[in-house]
Amino acid sequence: MDENDELARAFEEKRPRLHAVAQRMLGSTDEAEDAVQEAWIRLHRSDAEAVENLDGWLTTVVGRVCLDLLRARSRREEFFEEHTEASAPVPTEENADPEQEAMLADSVGLALSVILDTLEPDERLAFVLHDMFAVPFADIAQVIGRSPGATRQLASRARRRVHGASPMHDLRRQHEVVDAFLTAARSGEFDRLLTLLAPNVTMHADDTAVRIGAAPMTHGARGVAGVFSGGAEAARVALIDSSVGAVWKAKKRVVVAFDFTIRDGVITAIDLVGDPERLRELDIVVLGD
Missing domain, CATH: 3.10.450.50 (Nuclear Transport Factor 2; Chain: A,)
Known part of the structure; x- marks a missing residue:
């Protein structure tokens, strides 16, 4: 087995967890798959031998990709709110938000998705990675470009909003x-x-x-x-x-x-x-x- 095959095998072992992280972050199956695929592309292009903690490295990459997507989505939503009239068309499969289309039918997942949608991108990432996937605040801080203390505060604020929102x-x-x-x-x-x-x-x-x-x-x-x-x-x-x-x-x-x-x-x-x-x-x- 050559190095590329071994790297691909190692990545496939990590894929389910990476997809779960991206799914919780984005609420969209298609976007989650794209984020995981982007992580594979970046890994393939990197010096994989220099990566000491593959799981942590991949989680960080997926987190950054998801954060970029969430921030871009937030900007689109702000623009939409500013420019959309009340006569907007009825949501259909053709024009519905991808995140909404992919919302989990599972009731707990559904409720959590609704609540997570109320969080700012940085809050959502800090809460999901730490509280759901046990990623250390120091690692999350590198993703969002803040100090570990500030990241901890973001997660704490998100946690209060999650537990204080419409009950799951x-x-x-x-x-x-x-x-x-x-x-x-x-x-x-x-x-x-x-x-x-x-x-x-x-x-x-x-x-x-x-x-x-x-x-x-x-x-x-x-x-x-x-x-x-x-x-x-x-x-x-x-x-x-x-x-x-x-x-x-x-x-x-x-x-x-x-x-x-x-x-x-x-x-x-x-x-x-x-x-x-x-x-x-x-x-x-x-x-x-």
Whole structure:
């Protein structure tokens, strides 16, 4: 086995961890793969024999690549916010943010991704590398160009924001309820649907959803369960304004959003939103596409 083959084998052994680091940093599978591939290119071009700690070296490189991408993304978002009018198009697979498209369907990962999006790039890198992958602050400091003390403060600030943000448990529970509801609906489990609905649940449909075929108002668990039982084949779990709901898509475009209100583990209300203007106002991320 020549040196190149040995280097490639060593890199492939590190790839899963590097991809996990990049995935947590970027929230995008495609971008994470690009970051890992860039690390391989840099390793291949470097004097690999001079690298004493290959794992640390690669983690540092991936961290720097991710930080550059996060900073560039932050600049794009600032420009977008300054120049985008309220009549922006409805997010679809063609124009949705790559990070949103790749958000983890896993409920804990989903919740964490939502919270990490609120952090500044340097905060996010310091928190992810230290708290999730046990990278020393001294090594992280080299990536972001700050002192170890300042890096520690960044991670501490990010940690406070993560633990003080919308609780991950809430999103996880919402995801479980909505996923169970859609599964029961598709399989026609009427009794199971009843256990997931509050007795006095209401379902309201806007004018557009009514024209598509929904009833304007449905009252009670049995009524709502009757509507969904044996249906919802095309419905997909989605994040709607940072809460878990569902959508019905046609030709890769969201046609109706199912905005669930969930309290104490049961669905208390469902709003069917089909109006295009209203859909434009919603931040919708379809999960598992």
